[in-house]
Amino acid sequence: MKLISRDVYDIDPEKDISFKFDIIILKDVIEHIYHQDKFIPLLKGFLNPGGQIFFSFPPWYMPFGGHQQTCNSKILSKLPYYHLLPMPLYKGILSLLGESEGIIKGLEEVKDTGISIERFERIVKQSKLIISERRF
Incomplete structure (x- = not known):
């Protein structure tokens, strides 16, 4: 296992890492990340062909979306x-x-x-990613 401790925005997956992932899991993470519209499309560069990203988060407009x-x-x-x-x-x-x-x-x-479902879906669409399954 190799640990990389760097700002994700400073990593070029093509140059800086010698491997890619079949799955990236972001459970209760995306709502803590600044510049989600920059971060989500960046994740594509870390995926193998056919790889998937799993997102799970409390939507901002839910009763406890503010933690x-x-x-x-x-x-x-x-x-x-x-x-x-x-x-x-x-x-x-x-x-x-x-x-x-x-x-x-x-x-x-x-x-x-904090991120709403609508904003998340808009960023995913703009990033040319596909939501393969939704559960609420």
Whole structure:
């Protein structure tokens, strides 16, 4: 096994790695990645012919699409949809109910990178990838 610790955007799969993958698994990952419209098409270069990419993620507009279940507050960890509020109000609620700066920063990043089903499908289509199966 070879471990490559680099920014994925700095890797040229044709030059920098001597192998490709039959499957790439991104379970609960894509909603944490900035520039998804750049990242998803980049993955094609890491695949063998006929290879597939598995994506699984909580859609942004779902009750807990903002990962707020990770809050320490029992109230906030069970409260749905408030991640959809404007950022200043969202951060204010998190702070008011005692969330640490680390938790707030993490949730702020998820708010910046959260992805809806519609946006995901649009990026996949623009990347000339095919969705072979969908499950909700």
